[in-house]
Amino acid sequence: MKRFLLTTAVLLAASIAQADPASVTDTAKGPTLVDSAGMTLYTFAKDSEGMSACTGPCATNWPPLMATAEDQAMGDWSVITRDDGTKQWAYKGQPLYTWKNDTKPGDVTGDGVANGAWKVAQP
Template identity: 40%
Template sequence: MLSRYLLSIVTMACSLTALAQPIEGADGRLTDPSGRVLYTFDRDSAGVSACKDECAVQWPPFSASPDASAKPAFSQLRRDDGSLQWAHRGKPLYYFVGDAKPGQASGDGLGGTWHVARTRPAETPDSGPSYSPKGY
């Protein structure tokens, strides 16, 4: 009972800015309109959230309003509790409670299953030309 109460408080707090659709940052990261980073969960399947109960307390869903219109690649899914959640290419989107400020992404890679939501792969720094001699 207490965990459901906490979940509703955290979800409500995160939902205040979550009624608009996700925004793509310059580096391809997805954020909410206030700049809070969004995440995906490897255990989710297309259009279905596997993050419930205690999981959703730590990883609150990025809520959607019923009248929000989605751009291509974005959609809404209905959670088990009847609320709507934004998805990118079918993958549900979440916040991480450990992120204290916009742009922070301290949940990236946690448990090997949580990742910053991106519209394209992260760019890796160019280490310059590589040398590979022939025949070796």
Template identity: 50%
Template sequence: MKYLLRLCAVVMVALGLAACSSAPDVKTSSADFIKVTNGILTSSYGKTIYTFDKDQAGSGKSECVATCATNWPPVYVEPGIKLSGDFSYISRNDGQKQLTYKGKPLYFFVKDKNPGDKTGDNVNNVWHVVTP
């Protein structure tokens, strides 16, 4: 299952993501936003967001493809959304836009079933929750 997360430029460069922990959630519409929950980056519906150590910040590509991307679905950005601050995106091989934070592509973990689950943290010592 693919997860689509829509973002827009409400994350201001000067405030950065840290401000989101004390300010309202970063909203992109009435239903979609990124937020900080218990010190980690999550989706609007509470899904934990991860980075992959094999991805190099700023490289513009994801090392998680094929079966990896089935188990670690990318956090997608709807085309045309403008991002700012520490958020940007990369273009995956299939043309879809994947959200990045500080240059690192972002992912969900297929085994996280409930809001707040973070069963993917430190899997194989290469997957980590995102802490702003």
């Protein structure tokens, strides 16, 4: 019985510890993925599934939605490894980013930047 309770407690703690890395909110662009601070998340057309093409100065302007080494894929969410070895969240295989020029939750000023290469991430 003790073993069962301990196993159940460990499984429960693991499921509570890792929630989705983003949530959905309504913006001017419709339902949009946002980070824990409510900032809009974006996808980049030059990325390929599971791989970020946004490095160096690009990543300064478009900060990646970082994951930890302990974070695990779940459902539509995956963790990719960036060129520098750090981890980043991806939704349906597409790496996610915020935009340095969004100043408050719900801003979508990055949508359409670079001739439409940047788009709000939508569920």
